[in-house]
Amino acid sequence: MRDLAEVYTHTREVTAMLDLVPDMFPTAEDPGNTDRKFFEPAAGSGNFLEEILRRKIAFVTAEHYRSTVLYEHRLLRGLASIYAVDIDPENVDESKDRMKHVLQSHLDNDLNTKVPTPGFASAVDAILETNIVLANTLTDLHSIEWVDYRASRNGTFQREWSMAGEADQLDLFSVAKADEVPIHYSLLTSNPEPVMAPMKVRS
Numbered sequence: 001m002r003d004l005a006e007v008y009t010h011t012r013e014v015t016a017m018l019d020l021v022p023d024m025f026p027t028a029e030d031p032g033n034t035d036r037k038f039f040e041p042a043a044g045s046g047n048f049l050e051e052i053l054r055r056k057i058a059f060v061t062a063e064h065y066r067s068t069v070l071y072e073h074r075l076l077r078g079l080a081s082i083y084a085v086d087i088d089p090e091n092v093d094e095s096k097d098r099m100k101h102v103l104q105s106h107l108d109n110d111l112n113t114k115v116p117t118p119g120f121a122s123a124v125d126a127i128l129e130t131n132i133v134l135a136n137t138l139t140d141l142h143s144i145e146w147v148d149y150r151a152s153r154n155g156t157f158q159r160e161w162s163m164a165g166e167a168d169q170l171d172l173f174s175v176a177k178a179d180e181v182p183i184h185y186s187l188l189t190s191n192p193e194p195v196m197a198p199m200k201v202r203s
Helices: 011-017 048-055 067-080 090-109 118-129
Strands: 038-040 082-086 132-134 147-150 157-162
Touching: 038 048, 038 157, 048 067, 048 082, 048 090, 067 082, 067 090, 067 118, 067 157, 082 090, 082 118, 082 157, 090 118, 090 132, 118 132, 118 147
Parallel strands: 038 082, 082 132
Antiparallel strands: 147 157
């Protein structure tokens, strides 16, 4: 789109650039390396995001993660560590759709006849809503709220919120608010705000 000065990056350039940072992705020797964070300040139509996610989840297989919860949680961990901003709403929507397509293709190839749980699908939507946002990185950084999804046990995340413009240069996720207790990924959509710990009843 000429009016937004958008330049399309070809697949070969995307591949070449990501090949320069192999330690950011899982390998056969380190298949669990899915949580390294990526930030795309001008997402465009999502070609970088698509390849980043594909590489992050390449070693997430149902054979390795026999528990459905662990399998889905690991896929979500790969997704939840990718962040992007774009000024064009059509690009934001397309980027989200492409991320969903990567996940669906992975599931189709890996699970065969099995289907993901409804909680997985809703978690994907919740994470994409917070991680791929409509904004201008140059002028709106102070108003962008990030959610850092920190993986916990048994399919849970413990989230921390922060405003991008207030973050320390060495710590993108300086804490403004946070879940007091971990939340299962299937409950992310119904709990968009921090989850508080249950009140203790005094005897």
